[in-house]
Amino acid sequence: MRDSDAFQNRPVSMNPKNNLLEIEEHMYILDDVEKPNVFRNMFPYSEIPKIPFNDRIVPHNMPKDIWITDTTFRDGQQSRAPYTTEQIVKIYDYLHELGGPNGMIRASEFFLYSKKDRDAVYKCMERGYKFPEVTSWIRASKEDFKLVKEIGMKETGILVSCSDYHIFLKLKMTRRQAMDHYLSVIRDCLEEGISPRCHLEDITRADIYGYVVPFCLELMKLMKEYQIPIKVRACDTMGYGVNYPGAVIPRSVQGIIYAIHTHAGVPHELIEWHGHNDFYKAVSNSTTAWLYGCSGVNTSLFGIGERTGNTPLEAMVFEYAQLKGDLNGMNTRVITELAEYYEKEIGYQIPPRTPFVGKNFNVTRAGIHADGLLKNEEIYNIFDTEKFLNRPVLCAISNTSGLAGIAHWLNTYYKLKGDKQVQKNSELVAEIKKWVDEEYAGGRVTVLTDDEIVACVNRICLEKNLKIGE
Incomplete structure (x- = not known):
């Protein structure tokens, strides 16, 4: 059937949000390219990256409920000396208190590879807190998945790198091979009743409609089949995301969130943003993700993370308050206790002009x-x-x-x-x-x-x- 015939036969449906009839204009299928698309026009390695615009604007679409998740013990440990088991448990206690009775800090993710990491997981789970939920992080490997099964985790993050930089140049696979490999590990999780959280690494250099949306559509099919939630974490691994209206994807944060929610059909509550601060945009990009349809923003305490760091958890506490008009039960005084604990007990020196926690911020x-x-x-x-x-x-x-x-x-x-x-x-x-x-x-x-x-x-x-x- 010709494309024009296919378009004419697509159903017309009512959008309950704006009460307008709509036709889905595209069918998003995997574009299994022979050569990697590294967007050399935007990312010329020998020059500064470029931010092109096409003035395609997407609407604000902030979910009714938004929240924070934590990666202090995962991404936060990739750039500093590992925490002791006792330190992890103490910080976890602080996160529970900071998040308040409404669980504004929904989850915290942990490594499982060393005995120290697993001991910390067991001790934190023994606390019996509903929030932050203790979750894990693994590579898309059946060997790694065995660790999740042994501990009995309810949810695990899975690394599913989505840019051709990673698929072709690191994994040495094609898009089809990568997708099939990822989906097989995700299906293993679902077979065990474990909820997968798919970390789409390097999404701001990925082919959004040629790979990301088709992959997310497959995830939604699996979710429907198994009746188990599948989360999608959009990872701005290199900090290339921008929040400028009309910027071109894959650099447009709002464009990415719109594609995942509207075209791949991922519900707000299953979308999460994970940002890095390479271009000083971690906080503004995270807030933008909230504004355009993402319920969860992934953070680490004081922004400690790979290279320039992650979105600071404490920053998003006050971003939430400014957007929603209240703290929804969060105990912000714990932020100062955490800062003092890091400096006195862990020996981490917070730069004195750091907002909210630096010695000289006020x-x-x-x-x-x-x-x-x-x-x-x-x-x-x-x-x-x-x-x-x-x-x-x-x-x-x-x-x-x-x-x-x-x-x-x-x-x-x-x-x-x-x-x-x-x-x-x-x-x-x-x-x-x-x-x-x-x-x-x-x-x-x-x-x-x-x-x-x-x-x-x-x-x-x-x-x-x-x-x-x-």
């Missing part, structure tokens, strides 16, 4: 800003950071701080409350002010660091037999 240093902050902290603080993060706004000390500014710094830095607070007319404040004036009289032009001030405070307290908060 510290005002400019003299004119400090003046405004002392009058009303809303002027230079993003929100009530003391309420949501147990991090009161801090005003750095400079030659313009004055006695009040120094007293404010001491009370905030040392978390002094009520009658424990240092007053601006105290001997300690006067001595610090004397030292500050001497520093700037000697030609200093930069603000004083916390370490310098703490050292000064310790020296004065020792010399004058003073104690902070008394």
